[in-house]
Amino acid sequence: MKQLRLETISKVQGTINIPGSKSISNRALLLATLAKGTTTLTNLLDSDDIRYMLASLKQLGVNYRLSDDKTVCELDGLGAPLNSEMAQTLFLGNAGTAMRPLCAALTLGEGEFTLTGEPRMEERPIGDLVDALRQLGAEVNYLKNDGFPPLTIKATGLNAGDVEIAGDLSSQFLTALLMVAPLAKGDVNIKIKGELVSKPYIDITIALMAQFGVEVINHAYGRFEIKSGQTYVSPGKVLVEGDASSASYFLAAGAIKGGEVKVTGVGRLSIQGDVKFADVLEKMGAEIEWGDDYIISRVSKLHAVDLDMNHIPDAAMTIATTALFATGTTHIRNIYNWRIKETDRLAAMATELRKVGAIVDEGHDYISVTPPNAPNTADIDTYNDHRMAMCFSMLAFAECGITINDPDCTSKTFPDYFKQFVALSTQN
Numbered sequence: 001m002k003q004l005r006l007e008t009i010s011k012v013q014g015t016i017n018i019p020g021s022k023s024i025s026n027r028a029l030l031l032a033t034l035a036k037g038t039t040t041l042t043n044l045l046d047s048d049d050i051r052y053m054l055a056s057l058k059q060l061g062v063n064y065r066l067s068d069d070k071t072v073c074e075l076d077g078l079g080a081p082l083n084s085e086m087a088q089t090l091f092l093g094n095a096g097t098a099m100r101p102l103c104a105a106l107t108l109g110e111g112e113f114t115l116t117g118e119p120r121m122e123e124r125p126i127g128d129l130v131d132a133l134r135q136l137g138a139e140v141n142y143l144k145n146d147g148f149p150p151l152t153i154k155a156t157g158l159n160a161g162d163v164e165i166a167g168d169l170s171s172q173f174l175t176a177l178l179m180v181a182p183l184a185k186g187d188v189n190i191k192i193k194g195e196l197v198s199k200p201y202i203d204i205t206i207a208l209m210a211q212f213g214v215e216v217i218n219h220a221y222g223r224f225e226i227k228s229g230q231t232y233v234s235p236g237k238v239l240v241e242g243d244a245s246s247a248s249y250f251l252a253a254g255a256i257k258g259g260e261v262k263v264t265g266v267g268r269l270s271i272q273g274d275v276k277f278a279d280v281l282e283k284m285g286a287e288i289e290w291g292d293d294y295i296i297s298r299v300s301k302l303h304a305v306d307l308d309m310n311h312i313p314d315a316a317m318t319i320a321t322t323a324l325f326a327t328g329t330t331h332i333r334n335i336y337n338w339r340i341k342e343t344d345r346l347a348a349m350a351t352e353l354r355k356v357g358a359i360v361d362e363g364h365d366y367i368s369v370t371p372p373n374a375p376n377t378a379d380i381d382t383y384n385d386h387r388m389a390m391c392f393s394m395l396a397f398a399e400c401g402i403t404i405n406d407p408d409c410t411s412k413t414f415p416d417y418f419k420q421f422v423a424l425s426t427q428n
């Protein structure tokens with residue numbers, strides 16, 4: 001197994017232009033496919049999750065041209081659902097933003113499609129989405145375990161009508177349903193069962209659908225209406241913002257060991273909820289400055305916070321390791337669905353934080369972290385979870401340094417993360 005040793009970094013200073021947002025890249029690729037006209041996407045993310053989406057679209061006959069660095073994509077929209085005369089098997093790795101939306105989108109046209117992924121994908125639920133699609137007449141069958149990929153879709157189109165979908169495990173199910181609703185055979189009214197989690201991701205979905213000309217009526221995240229007669233039309237160009245979750249590591253670095261760190265490509269005008277990570281850092285004592293498309297964090301003495309972080313599930317992980325540099329016990333609450341992501345993140349985070357000497361209380365849906373006087377070094381297991389690897393890079397700011405096992409797992413969303421992270425420590 002590859003290991004990366006990070007020796008102590010005494011100061012970070014500089015600017016980093018954050019690579020494109022995973023959430024926006026995969027949504028925009030799918031909407032551009034369904035839309036009439038050609039769309040040019042710029043600042044597209046080049047990472048595993050996007051490659052799975054791009055490869056699937058190509059396999060399904062979608063034409064696009066990628067720039068050499070794969071960050072510009074000119075895609076010819078179908079102006080219609082995806083169809084296939086041949087049965088197709090699509091491999092989607094561990095990309096939730098490919099698996100869930102494609103599962104819904106492939107029910108719209110005609111054909112037989114099998115969706116598979118990495119072993120962990122077979123443990124990540126999709127039943128709530130499938131139940132909703134079945135209410136609209138879709139035929140979806142599980143190949144192994146009920147409620148989980150792999151699955152097969154026999155597509156004949158999606159009916160209109162009223163549909164209920166559970167919102168308490170993942171917002172990606174609702175995102176998937178919203179994006180396909182305009183191509184159903186009439187009005188679609190969606191009712192959410194239970195409390196919807198990760199709500200800001202629904203705002204990203206609705207904002208992108210609006211860019212492609214479709215309006216969603218949002219009744220306080222409890223009910224959504226999509227009127228028929230709306231079609232996706234390419235806006236011509238879509239600029240993918242920098243990824244706000246990826247920005248969290250650099251903002252945390254600035255707060256712990258700045259100088260100051262400026263992230264560009266994401267800021268006050270962002271449509272991503274994870275920019276609110278900067279508010280959490282500010283509550284911990286960091287000095288934050290906002291621009292329209294940048295955020296700066298400056299070093300300060302940090303203290304613990306006790307917050308509900310359901311709205312920023314990905315960036316909240318960065319708070320768990322930032323807490324090692326704050327006085328007091330930090331409580332991160334209402335994050336049950338950490339358990340069903342790339343790994344069981346509550347268990348993984350607790351185990352690895354304990355290795356460096358933290359006192360950790362891991363609950364059903366929360367984690368509390370009390371820092372040791374001085375962290376000790378350890379070999380950090382990353383569980384094939386890009387965020388575990390990136391979060392634990394913060395331990396390079398402790399006297400002891402840190403070793404990250406399997407650092408290349410960041411390829412899911414940020415292939416050259418460690419190169420960029422180390423570069424920041426040597427910029428003037």
Ligand SMILES: O=C(O)C1=C[C@@H](OP(=O)(O)O)[C@@H](O)[C@H](O)C1
Nearest residue numbers: 023097170171172198201313314
């Ligand atoms: O819609 C999206 O782009 C995402 C939604 C979130 O998932 P949940 O809604 O499952 O929390 C987030 O964790 C994931 O990385 C991306």
Ligand SMILES: C=C(OP(=O)(O)O)C(=O)O
Nearest residue numbers: 094095096097314341342
């Ligand atoms: C949960 C994540 O990914 P996915 O899109 O596969 O759900 C993540 O990136 O933290």
